[in-house]
Amino acid sequence: MNTLSAKQYIQYSRTMLLNDIGEAGQLAIINSQVAIIGLGGLGQLVVQYLAAAGVKQFILLDHDVVALDNLPRQLLYNEADIGQYKVTAAKRTLRRLYSDIYFDAIPEMLTETSISELSDELSKDVLIFDCTDNFASRHVINQHCVTQGLTLISAAISAYHGQLFCIDFGAKITHEKQHGCYRCLYPLDIETNQTCSQQGVLGPAVGVMASMQALIGLQHICNTFTQYGMLLRFDALTLEWHQAKMNRDQQCTLCQQPQLQEYAHGC
Amino acid sequence: MDANHPSQSIQVVFNGAAETLKGTVTISELLILKQLPINAIAIVVNDEVLPRSRWNHVICHQYDRINVFSAVAGG
Ligand SMILES: [Zn+2]
Numbered sequence: 001m002n003t004l005s006a007k008q009y010i011q012y013s014r015t016m017l018l019n020d021i022g023e024a025g026q027l028a029i030i031n032s033q034v035a036i037i038g039l040g041g042l043g044q045l046v047v048q049y050l051a052a053a054g055v056k057q058f059i060l061l062d063h064d065v066v067a068l069d070n071l072p073r074q075l076l077y078n079e080a081d082i083g084q085y086k087v088t089a090a091k092r093t094l095r096r097l098y099s100d101i102y103f104d105a106i107p108e109m110l111t112e113t114s115i116s117e118l119s120d121e122l123s124k125d126v127l128i129f130d131c132t133d134n135f136a137s138r139h140v141i142n143q144h145c146v147t148q149g150l151t152l153i154s155a156a157i158s159a160y161h162g163q164l165f166c167i168d169f170g171a172k173i174t175h176e177k178q179h180g181c182y183r184c185l186y187p188l189d190i191e192t193n194q195t196c197s198q199q200g201v202l203g204p205a206v207g208v209m210a211s212m213q214a215l216i217g218l219q220h221i222c223n224t225f226t227q228y229g230m231l232l233r234f235d236a237l238t239l240e241w242h243q244a245k246m247n248r249d250q251q252c253t254l255c256q257q258p259q260l261q262e263y264a265h266g267c
Numbered sequence: 268m269d270a271n272h273p274s275q276s277i278q279v280v281f282n283g284a285a286e287t288l289k290g291t292v293t294i295s296e297l298l299i300l301k302q303l304p305i306n307a308i309a310i311v312v313n314d315e316v317l318p319r320s321r322w323n324h325v326i327c328h329q330y331d332r333i334n335v336f337s338a339v340a341g342g
Contacts, residue, residue, distance in 0.1 A: 038342050040342050041342055043342070131342050132342055133340060133341050133342040134340050135338070135340045138340055155342065156339045156340050156341055156342055157339060157341050157342065158337075158341035161336070161337065161339050163339055180318065184316075184318050185309055185316060185318075186309065186338045189306055190306060190307065190338050191306050191307055191338075192307045192338050192340065199341065201341065206342075231311075231316060233336060242311075242334065243314065244311040244314050244315060244316050244334075245314060245315045246316045247315055247316050247318055248318070249318030249319065249320050249321075250318070250320060250321075251318075251320040252318075
């Protein structure tokens with residue numbers, strides 16, 4: 001799409017009033033493609049915000065079904081959706097609200113095999129949101145994004161502790177930009193029993209992290225985002241945010257992109 | 268000079284609280300001191316993530332701000 005309709009001018013006027021976004025930014029949002037992996041507490045809100053903002057092409061991936069104990073934080077679903085695939089319920093509800101959106105709803109478990117089968121769809125120009133609930137999936141997504149040079153927006157929360165970052169693996173890497181990857185932050189043997197189901201979590205705390213993911217996503221699409229490679233941590237008890245620059249682990253065997261090797265030889 | 272004299276002590280801020288460390292202490296040694304599980308945490312020193320392969324090699328310095336936090340994966 002190259003121009004906005006009269007209705008879209010009105011519909012997205014508050015977004016376009018931001019000087020650095022304007023009509024060009026709104027068109028970028030409308031023409032963007034995003035993949036949301038995990039349609040639980042994080043993903044169900046990310047998809048709502050992005051659809052409302054004007055994103056028209058979604059890949060939704062989750063093998064999980066809606067359960068009663070999801071409803072306090074997963075506001076996209078209701079009791080009638082219980083037992084149905086989350087991606088199916090999300091697609092059905094959102095299609096009612098936005099008839100011109102294309103959803104590819106994939107009710108599959110994320111594995112190295114399934115992600116490689118999807119590599120045509122999860123390719124360049126698709127913005128990846130990691131909204132999953134376990135380390136294994138997060139490592140699979142990270143590996144795919146690093147090797148394909150995609151942009152990854154990752155969030156997680158357990159109990160009162162939220163974490164979030166965005167790395168553009170397609171960007172040229174400089175000395176200052178050696179953010180590494182998810183594996184540099186949490187190596188493959190990382191372990192914890194802190195998942196939502198085991199730790200408990202407050203719905204709005206999940207919403208804070210999901211809103212930040214959607215915010216970063218829109219900024220990335222509109223070219224206004226600057227905080228790549230910054231790990232943001234949110235304490236939902238004290239309401240404090242902490243920032244830390246991410247760094248590549250020199251022993252990470254995954255994110256040794258050619259650019260990095262060139263850099264290492266150049267020194 | 269990286270190493271402190273064994274009898275010297277330094278002040279660091281560990282997870283927001285002032286802490287006195289005696290002698291030369293690496294990040295790994297600090298984690299042992301604090302009985303923290305290395306496979307379940309990440310470390311930020313002075314607002315930068317310190318990757319795990321560096322923990323054995325990096326020494327705590329005077330006034331370092333060291334934050335240790337659990338890895339979380341929930342969503
Ligand atoms: Zn890495």
